[in-house]
Amino acid sequence: MNMKTITFTLNRKEQSFDIEPDETLIDLLRRTGHTGTKLGCDTGMCGSCAVIVDGRAINACILFAFQANGRTVETIEGVGDFDSPHPLQTAMADAGAVQCGFCTPGIVMTAKALLDEKPDASEEDFKLHLDGNLCRCTGYVKIKEALLSCSSATGGES
Amino acid sequence: MSKRDFKVVNQPLRKIDAMTLALGKPSYVGDFKPDDALIIKMLGSPHAHARITSIDISEAEKMPGVHCVLYYGNVPRIVHTTAGQGYPEPSPYDTFMFDSKMRFVGDRVAAVAAETEKIAEAALKAIKVEYEVLQPVLRIQDAMKEGAPIIHDEPEARAVIPVPYEPKKNMAAHVDMEIGDLEKGMAEADETIDFQFYNHYGQHCPVEPHVSMAWVDREDRIIITTSTQVPFHCRRIVAQTLDIPVRRVRVIKPRIGGGFGVKQEIVLEDVVAMMALRTKRPVYWEYTRAEEFISSRTRHPMLMRLRMGAKRDGTITAIGLDCHSNTGWNGSQGLTVVCNSGSKMLPLYRCGNIHFEGTVVYTNLPAGGAYRGYGATQAAFAFESAMDEMAEKIGMDPLKFRAMNHIKSGDTSPVFRALGEGREGVDQAITSCELARCIKAGAREIGWKRRKPHTTKKGRYRRGIGMACLMQGSAIPEIDMGAATLKMNEDGSFNLLMGATDLGTGSDTVLAQIAAEQLGTTLDQIIVYSSDTDMTPFDVGAYASSTTYLSGQAVQNVALKVRKQILKVGADMLDCKPAELTIEDAKVVRKKGEGQVTFSEIALYSMYSANQFQIGDISSKIVHHSPPPFAAHFAEVEVDTLTGAVRVIKYVAAADCGTPIHPKLAEGQVEGAVMNGICYALTEEYLFNDKGRMLNPNFGDYKLYTLSDLPEMKTILVPSYEKTGPYGAKSIAEIGINGPLPAIANAIHNACGVRLRTGPFTPEKIWRSLQAGGEIPFEEGH
Ligand code: FES
Ligand code: FES
Numbered sequence: 001m002n003m004k005t006i007t008f009t010l011n012r013k014e015q016s017f018d019i020e021p022d023e024t025l026i027d028l029l030r031r032t033g034h035t036g037t038k039l040g041c042d043t044g045m046c047g048s049c050a051v052i053v054d055g056r057a058i059n060a061c062i063l064f065a066f067q068a069n070g071r072t073v074e075t076i077e078g079v080g081d082f083d084s085p086h087p088l089q090t091a092m093a094d095a096g097a098v099q100c101g102f103c104t105p106g107i108v109m110t111a112k113a114l115l116d117e118k119p120d121a122s123e124e125d126f127k128l129h130l131d132g133n134l135c136r137c138t139g140y141v142k143i144k145e146a147l148l149s150c151s152s153a154t155g156g157e158s
Numbered sequence: 159m160s161k162r163d164f165k166v167v168n169q170p171l172r173k174i175d176a177m178t179l180a181l182g183k184p185s186y187v188g189d190f191k192p193d194d195a196l197i198i199k200m201l202g203s204p205h206a207h208a209r210i211t212s213i214d215i216s217e218a219e220k221m222p223g224v225h226c227v228l229y230y231g232n233v234p235r236i237v238h239t240t241a242g243q244g245y246p247e248p249s250p251y252d253t254f255m256f257d258s259k260m261r262f263v264g265d266r267v268a269a270v271a272a273e274t275e276k277i278a279e280a281a282l283k284a285i286k287v288e289y290e291v292l293q294p295v296l297r298i299q300d301a302m303k304e305g306a307p308i309i310h311d312e313p314e315a316r317a318v319i320p321v322p323y324e325p326k327k328n329m330a331a332h333v334d335m336e337i338g339d340l341e342k343g344m345a346e347a348d349e350t351i352d353f354q355f356y357n358h359y360g361q362h363c364p365v366e367p368h369v370s371m372a373w374v375d376r377e378d379r380i381i382i383t384t385s386t387q388v389p390f391h392c393r394r395i396v397a398q399t400l401d402i403p404v405r406r407v408r409v410i411k412p413r414i415g416g417g418f419g420v421k422q423e424i425v426l427e428d429v430v431a432m433m434a435l436r437t438k439r440p441v442y443w444e445y446t447r448a449e450e451f452i453s454s455r456t457r458h459p460m461l462m463r464l465r466m467g468a469k470r471d472g473t474i475t476a477i478g479l480d481c482h483s484n485t486g487w488n489g490s491q492g493l494t495v496v497c498n499s500g501s502k503m504l505p506l507y508r509c510g511n512i513h514f515e516g517t518v519v520y521t522n523l524p525a526g527g528a529y530r531g532y533g534a535t536q537a538a539f540a541f542e543s544a545m546d547e548m549a550e551k552i553g554m555d556p557l558k559f560r561a562m563n564h565i566k567s568g569d570t571s572p573v574f575r576a577l578g579e580g581r582e583g584v585d586q587a588i589t590s591c592e593l594a595r596c597i598k599a600g601a602r603e604i605g606w607k608r609r610k611p612h613t614t615k616k617g618r619y620r621r622g623i624g625m626a627c628l629m630q631g632s633a634i635p636e637i638d639m640g641a642a643t644l645k646m647n648e649d650g651s652f653n654l655l656m657g658a659t660d661l662g663t664g665s666d667t668v669l670a671q672i673a674a675e676q677l678g679t680t681l682d683q684i685i686v687y688s689s690d691t692d693m694t695p696f697d698v699g700a701y702a703s704s705t706t707y708l709s710g711q712a713v714q715n716v717a718l719k720v721r722k723q724i725l726k727v728g729a730d731m732l733d734c735k736p737a738e739l740t741i742e743d744a745k746v747v748r749k750k751g752e753g754q755v756t757f758s759e760i761a762l763y764s765m766y767s768a769n770q771f772q773i774g775d776i777s778s779k780i781v782h783h784s785p786p787p788f789a790a791h792f793a794e795v796e797v798d799t800l801t802g803a804v805r806v807i808k809y810v811a812a813a814d815c816g817t818p819i820h821p822k823l824a825e826g827q828v829e830g831a832v833m834n835g836i837c838y839a840l841t842e843e844y845l846f847n848d849k850g851r852m853l854n855p856n857f858g859d860y861k862l863y864t865l866s867d868l869p870e871m872k873t874i875l876v877p878s879y880e881k882t883g884p885y886g887a888k889s890i891a892e893i894g895i896n897g898p899l900p901a902i903a904n905a906i907h908n909a910c911g912v913r914l915r916t917g918p919f920t921p922e923k924i925w926r927s928l929q930a931g932g933e934i935p936f937e938e939g940h
Contacts, residue, residue: 035189036182038415040365041447045857048365076182085177093176096822099830100662101179102365102415108180127866134857136363136416137662138826139833140865141873 011078036076047133099137198443206294206850242388248580331493343476343511347467366415388699419528455527498533505571542900622909633704640709641695645774650757657697676717678741703889710884791897802925817886831894
């Protein structure tokens, strides 16, 4: 094997990892215990693997791990916990937007990237930014409700 | 309709696992993959129909890191069905773990278990296979032709229940039913119609593809953790295919990432179990998205002929439905799906002369399976399109035509007895039906009154409104069984152990609500553990819209038994009779006068103080009815007559599911099913080449809708009270998916006069129909 070492900030902590050159970011994340990032298609077409890299939501299945070198990566594990959930997580749970929940981390990460940059995101903004996130369970009605409730323009505080 | 003052049922509570999942905590099969798991990869057949003439696995076996290669030469040849149904299964036994005959592009040739995915993939390439290529059967009509290639020519293929099965004619099942006399009914009619419809291939597309893992524990038992809707059927079928006793297998279902029917099928578990046995290592297999499309299961495509006769006063005199269902390379769920095409739609309108016939054929294409709607989706398209066409012929408003004919509370239908699931059905009278109110509420919401005939519409963009009425069932009567165990803990909490299987539908929450309501406590006091064949009692699993209605009754019954035990202990402690006591807010209190003990005090007393015993019990339930939920759906669309593109502007679904135990989850079931139905109607489509290879097995070329495609969507829950159900509940999970095809087809017709009989409703089909003056010649699609 042809291991290389990379270093990046993962959930606010600088960490180093030995990786294979062709390893994807999602494989690295999942094998190091960050299993909240889900694999739904492995081709960049479902959004269930979305993580935030330098402030932008990116599908971790089509990013090589080495591309994260020197950057800042945020996964669902870094966003909230039982005692301090992110408002998006609370909103999704309360709206009934979490059915099987497999799409939820990706949707939370994608929406968070948008709200971090634009706390007053509009419905159109959400539609545009979440166009790559598939959910087969909910029909998006309650997801939309949850997201809108987190924007300062359409609901609560971000 | 009796109203009750519910405390936990029918309340806006948070789904019990919602936060865990939103936080991304390890929950699904893939999250528990052991570090030392071997990875399984499968070599798929490049041919739709072929025989392996030689296969050499020796190179692959020798590769470093490869631990096992399985193929037909080194596994038991045991014929079975992959359908996760009750025993004996109504699906034919026509499948082997591995076979030398290939029946679709992607069929199992050989599986490799290796240290890494890369090694496994390299090993697949090292397997040398030669094939004798046979002529593939790719259309329903071709499968039935005299002299067609025989797909299941193996001597073992057989039906295990007494139903027609003729594999030599590519016929996987047949069913028919006559009530009255169709010809007579047609003759009595003022107007008749006779049309063909075709339902296309579609896939469930759970965002989590199938995934399974297994290991052998220190007692030599096989522990399978898998994304299944049917853990108990899975255990039975794995034991059968490996020829080992059921007691050696344990199946655990953790959270799963959606099912919709596709995980009611044993597609991975036999191989992971065999690999674990052979290698004595943990093994892990997950489908790629492409494999999920091709090798898991699909909706059964159906070719349907619909005949109807009606008088000008709106009386329906005859209904004839002939279905030819394509079950693909295996017969999984073929018979029961087509039975449901009849039994879940034909009782909807009163009629004395009904003919139904269903024929299921094998082809060399992906296999059909259980898919939300289960045959009713197919029939609803034909039937509800035809209702509009007949209304137009007799000059009646389609809403009025439906309203005057649909089944009502107190009615029965001869179809219920005539047609069951692969056998005779069960008589039942409708005890709760608020379809009339669904129609009214939905019509008001969509603005039915503004609906104008298409002939009055002009301009490039034309809008139209269409509707459809629907029914389904709630569990399979006299067949399905669910069971639950409940026990009390020191702090007054309870463990609820159930075989019932939550696919993300929220059934763990719904069932815990039922337990809490019956016990007189709160939802947070119920600790749910479900779907583990070692730990929980039996349940058929999550299918046939059964969980709330069937498993819900098992839970209600066991909670009632435990409630009685609690009252009895309370009576001991308070030195009175149980009849003098009641339960309020997790306390046993005297109905009159002073005196109370908390649940916690009762539990402690029963464990440590006097007459010690474990407060707890088990209950099983089979049901004798399958009360249908009802729904009226309305769609408003806009057709661009220049391009043929159609856009859904608004969709209204009004549904009667009895008491919604959890209204938000019930709405969520409707919304998810409707959205799935809308994109199935408009974009989802399998494209095959002339050799039977699927050309678009990915989300780039098989379009699912996203948030940005969401039309204005309105769900109206119209409550009824189903007295046989738990707290008045019926089912809701499936019915919603049946509406969009006919409602949108009818709306398109109302917009621009185009009648579509083959899905999906692509711009090309609409544009060609417009050019042809309303309709293009009927064609069997894919
Ligand atoms: S798994 Fe990365 S986009 Fe689907
Ligand atoms: S909740 Fe299941 S895919 Fe979104």
